[in-house]
Amino acid sequence: MKRAEERGSHYANISLILTHYPVYNKNKEVVVSSVTTLDIHDLSRIAKTFGLGAFYIVTPLKSQIALIERIFSHWKTGFGSDYNPTRKEAFGNTCVVDNLGSAFRLIMNHEGKRPKIIATGAREVPNSIKFHEMKRIINFKDPFAILLGSGWGLERDIIMKSDYILEPIKGLGNYNHLPVRGAAAIILDRLLSP
Amino acid sequence: MKRAEERGSHYANISLILTHYPVYNKNKEVVVSSVTTLDIHDLSRIAKTFGLGAFYIVTPLKSQIALIERIFSHWKTGFGSDYNPTRKEAFGNTCVVDNLGSAFRLIMNHEGKRPKIIATGAREVPNSIKFHEMKRIINFKDPFAILLGSGWGLERDIIMKSDYILEPIKGLGNYNHLPVRGAAAIILDRLLSP
Numbered sequence: 136m137k138r139a140e141e142r143g144s145h146y147a148n149i150s151l152i153l154t155h156y157p158v159y160n161k162n163k164e165v166v167v168s169s170v171t172t173l174d175i176h177d178l179s180r181i182a183k184t185f186g187l188g189a190f191y192i193v194t195p196l197k198s199q200i201a202l203i204e205r206i207f208s209h210w211k212t213g214f215g216s217d218y219n220p221t222r223k224e225a226f227g228n229t230c231v232v233d234n235l236g237s238a239f240r241l242i243m244n245h246e247g248k249r250p251k252i253i254a255t256g257a258r259e260v261p262n263s264i265k266f267h268e269m270k271r272i273i274n275f276k277d278p279f280a281i282l283l284g285s286g287w288g289l290e291r292d293i294i295m296k297s298d299y300i301l302e303p304i305k306g307l308g309n310y311n312h313l314p315v316r317g318a319a320a321i322i323l324d325r326l327l328s329p
Numbered sequence: 330m331k332r333a334e335e336r337g338s339h340y341a342n343i344s345l346i347l348t349h350y351p352v353y354n355k356n357k358e359v360v361v362s363s364v365t366t367l368d369i370h371d372l373s374r375i376a377k378t379f380g381l382g383a384f385y386i387v388t389p390l391k392s393q394i395a396l397i398e399r400i401f402s403h404w405k406t407g408f409g410s411d412y413n414p415t416r417k418e419a420f421g422n423t424c425v426v427d428n429l430g431s432a433f434r435l436i437m438n439h440e441g442k443r444p445k446i447i448a449t450g451a452r453e454v455p456n457s458i459k460f461h462e463m464k465r466i467i468n469f470k471d472p473f474a475i476l477l478g479s480g481w482g483l484e485r486d487i488i489m490k491s492d493y494i495l496e497p498i499k500g501l502g503n504y505n506h507l508p509v510r511g512a513a514a515i516i517l518d519r520l521l522s523p
Contacts, residue, residue: 145501145502161413177510180504180506180511183504183506184500184502184504184506185500185501186501186502186504221504224504225504225506304518306378306379307340307378307379307380307523308377310415311378313374313375314374314375314510316508317374317511317514319511320507320512321518324498324518325518329501
């Protein structure tokens with residue numbers, strides 16, 4: 136992966152991270168959640184559509200890392216690369232790492248400075264930042280990492296240690312269970328669309 | 330399903346339709362596309378989050394209809410209804426029909442008049458309507474149906490016969506291959522968020 140000024144995509148300074156640890160399960164226990172293979176496809180395509188520099192998938196499980204790397208090799212160099220070249224293109228900036236700290240360090244290495252971490256989630260948290268405020272702060276230069284938790288959301292300490300906590304997406308009723316794929320699409324659209 | 334005034338969700342007058350026929354494949358041939366089971370989950374959850382009245386899945390294939398109905402029964406009354414009640418709730422307004430005309434007729438029966446059809450797609454089409462214009466037209470009273478095509482998009486005649494053709498979602502670069510799940514989330518957010 137190249138440094139921001141060489142990449143040419145519009146938000147090359149912004150990374151998306153989907154982490155599977157530490158997150159909650161439905162009983163509010165901290166767990167490693169399972170990788171949903173369609174997340175890899177959807178979030179790569181959504182990140183690519185909005186011109187992001189990179190999409191990191193974080194899981195500590197060796198078997199899940201191997202699964203993701205098999206999917207990459209199918210679509211990047213195997214049968215899939217010929218069958219659907221747009222998927223190969225989407226996966227060009229996607230990679231898998233075994234912990235969140237590694238993702239942050241990789242971004243720092245690429246960008247030359249620590250990214251500002253933007254935590255996301257479906258729950259109300261004190262001191263969260265509104266979408267329109269976050270949109271004013273984001274620019275085409277400084278590194279930012281938008282952090283998504285799979286399962287039932289990011290563990291509280293991770294949220295609290297972030298630079299920004301984005302307000303939740305509110306629907307029009309009491310039901311508030313967007314899939315992470317849908318939430319990510321709305322978050323990038325609200326923050327990055329012209 | 331009940332009439333709009335009895336339902337109580339905010340956009341009970343609006344339906345979402347995902348059709349698998351007639352749509353294009355990647356070679357621009359008109360085909361029946363396969364049902365992606367995660368679409369059923371994601372689009373039900375997204376539609377429910379925005380308070381829509383109904384979500385219709387259209388496929389002419391008997392085997393695929395049977396598959397969808399098995400998924401419904403698992404989550405609505407089977408093991409899944411206990412394991413994850415929020416999914417049962419999301420599926421409450423989801424149903425499957427074998428052709429688009431039936432979906433339109435069902436909506437007309439429920440709403441008491443023909444819905445205005447809003448076609449969507451990733452391609453530029455002359456006379457398309459901007460999101461902000463469509464948002465001004467939509468209200469809490471008149472029936473609208475937002476029509477999504479799976480595969481490589483809705484067949485041209487279906488688009489041309491619609492009441493409105495929504496402008497495509499543009500990303501920030503040349504890559505324009507959003508998954509239908511992500512596109513639907515952005516479309517509902519842009520049209521229906523307060």
